[in-house]
Amino acid sequence: MxxxxxxxxxxxxxxxxxxxxxxxxxxxxxxxxxxxxxxxxxxxxxxxxxxxxxxxxxxxxxxxxxxxxxxxxxxxxxxxxxxxxxxxxxxxxxxxxxxxxxxxxxxxxxxxxxxxxxxxxxxxxxxxxxxxxxxxxxxxxxxxxxxxxxxxxxxxxxxxxxxxxxxxxxxxxxxxxxxxxxxxxxxxxxxxxxxxxxxxxxxxxxxxxxxxxxxxxxxxxxxxxxxxxxxxxxxxxxxxxxxxxxxxxxxxxxxxxxxxxxxxxxxxxFDDRLLSAPDAVARAMAGPGPVVIADVQDNPGAGGTGETTGLLRALVEAQAPDAILSMLFDPAAAAAAHQAGLGAEIILPLGGHYTQYSQPLTAEVIVETLSDGRFRCTGPMFGGSDADMGPTACLRLKGTGIRVVVGSARAQNADQEFFRVVGLEPAEHAIVCVKSAIHFMADYKRIAPTILFAETPGANPCNLAAIPFTRLRSGIRLGPGGPMRG
Structure with a gap:
């Protein structure tokens, strides 16, 4: 044999x-x-x-x-x-x-x-x-x-x-x-x-x-x-x-x-489909929902740090009445939420640890849900896989309808279970923000009539003209119809 x-x-x-x-x-x-x-x-x-x-x-x-x-x-x-x-x-x-x-x-x-x-x-x-x-x-x-x-x-x-x-x-x-x-x-x-x-x-x-x-x-x-x-x-x-x-x-x-x-x-x-974060949030607020906004340049599935705050700030500045975001990689915030307990109101710096991309967003938050971060994916891409995001929490920014899921492992949100692990049902919210580039679409397109791609600073630059290449082979072009190297 x-x-x-x-x-x-x-x-x-x-x-x-x-x-x-x-x-x-x-x-x-x-x-x-x-x-x-x-x-x-x-x-x-x-x-x-x-x-x-x-x-x-x-x-x-x-x-x-x-x-x-x-x-x-x-x-x-x-x-x-x-x-x-x-x-x-x-x-x-x-x-x-x-x-x-x-x-x-x-x-x-x-x-x-x-x-x-x-x-x-x-x-x-x-x-x-x-x-x-x-x-x-x-x-x-x-x-x-x-x-x-x-x-x-x-x-x-x-x-x-x-x-x-x-x-x-x-x-x-x-x-x-x-x-x-x-x-x-x-x-x-x-x-x-x-x-x-x-x-x-x-x-x-x-x-x-x-x-x-x-x-x-x-x-x-x-x-x-x-x-x-x-x-x-x-x-x-x-x-x-x-x-x-x-x-x-x-x-x-x-x-x-x-x-x-x-x-x-x-x-x-080929079209990169990128919008500025304020434009993406404005379009999402115009509905109808749910509208999914992908934080593409902070996609952990392409090496993003998973903790930038550009899109979150755009939601706050626009006073989005109902928005959820998952998953912000912030073990310290997750640990603080678990220590404070359900219902606690605490002031936390969220994300922004890599300051070349964003600054921490300090906010008073309400600890709405706590989880061990373990779940089984159910979407078309990762369905059946067991995930472990470590201590996880759902935090609502006080005085707003903006909720952030913070977790202790870095991973892109390609499955609705990244929200359900803390009791959020994506289909029930007007704006759904995911740290992913494309993979999320396999699951989220089933609930969202509109999907938008926001361009905020991050480690996964999708605008090729902004990438500081030095080692590409001679003759290759930087994007469709773009300039030629060497």
């Missing part, structure tokens, strides 16, 4: 984010599962919308589970964490001596020593297992991939939805594509796009992303995928990339070229 080893190492690195991604963040459970090893992977990941889960469910061979590690997107991955996790994977593959390996990777991981971290992972495995050892990889739609990575992987699949509701299916596609590659020769082709695409313009909920990704399965090939790239990463291979696999080299090249031509043809239609 064929034996397939499986492992995962997920991180989306924002090289402009101020907080490093250290070993302990991979060990903790937040919105992502905690670091898991060996046979525990089978039960821990069963039924989840995670690529590894989809691969294991689809695979018809004997599985050799090794390790899975993931942390909330943030700054550079610490070298010791990278070396420990990759070292465990390499040692596990060597010891198991399987017939092939599947890796659940992101595609936008960066360490200070390895700007092309996924290529480095594959290089270390290749040194241990040789050039012909089959390696299948699934990737996030936001991967920044290089020719070196493409050359080292046998086959690659990429998410085709943003929000990523197809993560498990992408893992399942990797299982099927690996089967094809293990039974016959598979030709492959790789292309890189010529322009960075703003994160908020990449969604498959809008044009042109919807049409661009819908066309992929119909190409004349075994598999064609497009990674749209992750802009807040100052590395040479930042930007879109295309992977095509076919029975012949001619068919693989044709599929890759057609996809690149389609991407180039629709480039001018």
């Amino acid at each position: 064929t034996r397939i080893a499986v492992a995962g190492f997920q991180h989306e690195t924002n090289t402009f984010a101020p907080q490093p991604t250290t070993w302990d963040l991979f060990e903790k459970r937040g919105a992502w599962p905690e670091l898991t090893r060996g046979a525990d992977l089978i039960d821990r990941f069963r039924g989840l919308n995670i690529p590894l889960s989809g691969f294991m469910a689809e695979c018809r061979h004997d599985l050799v589970p090794l390790l899975w590690a993931g942390a909330e997107p943030g700054g550079y991955v610490a070298a010791d964490a990278f070396d420990r996790i990759v070292g465990e994977i390499v040692a596990g593959v060597q010891a198991a001596a399987p017939d092939a390996l599947y890796l659940d990777l992101h595609g936008a991981m960066v360490t200070r020593d390895a700007p092309d971290a996924e290529a480095e992972i594959l290089a270390r495995i290749r040194r241990a297992m040789g050039p012909d050892f089959p390696i299948a990889v699934s990737l996030d739609l936001h991967g920044n991939l290089s020719p070196a990575f493409f050359d080292a992987a046998t086959v690659v699949t990429v998410y085709r939805t943003y929000p990523h509701t197809d993560m498990a299916e992408t893992g399942a596609r990797a299982a099927r594509l690996l089967d094809a590659a293990m039974t016959r020769p598979v030709a492959k082709a790789f292309r890189q796009g010529g322009a960075l695409i703003p994160i908020t313009a990449q969604s498959t909920e809008f044009s042109p992303g919807a049409e661009l990704y819908a066309a992929l399965p119909g190409r004349d090939a075994l598999s064609v995928d497009l990674a749209s790239g992750f802009p807040p990463a100052d590395i040479p291979d930042c930007g879109p990339s295309i992977f095509a696999y076919a029975e012949t080299q001619e068919a693989a090249d044709r599929a890759a070229d057609e996809t690149l031509a389609h991407l180039n043809a629709v480039e001018g239609a």
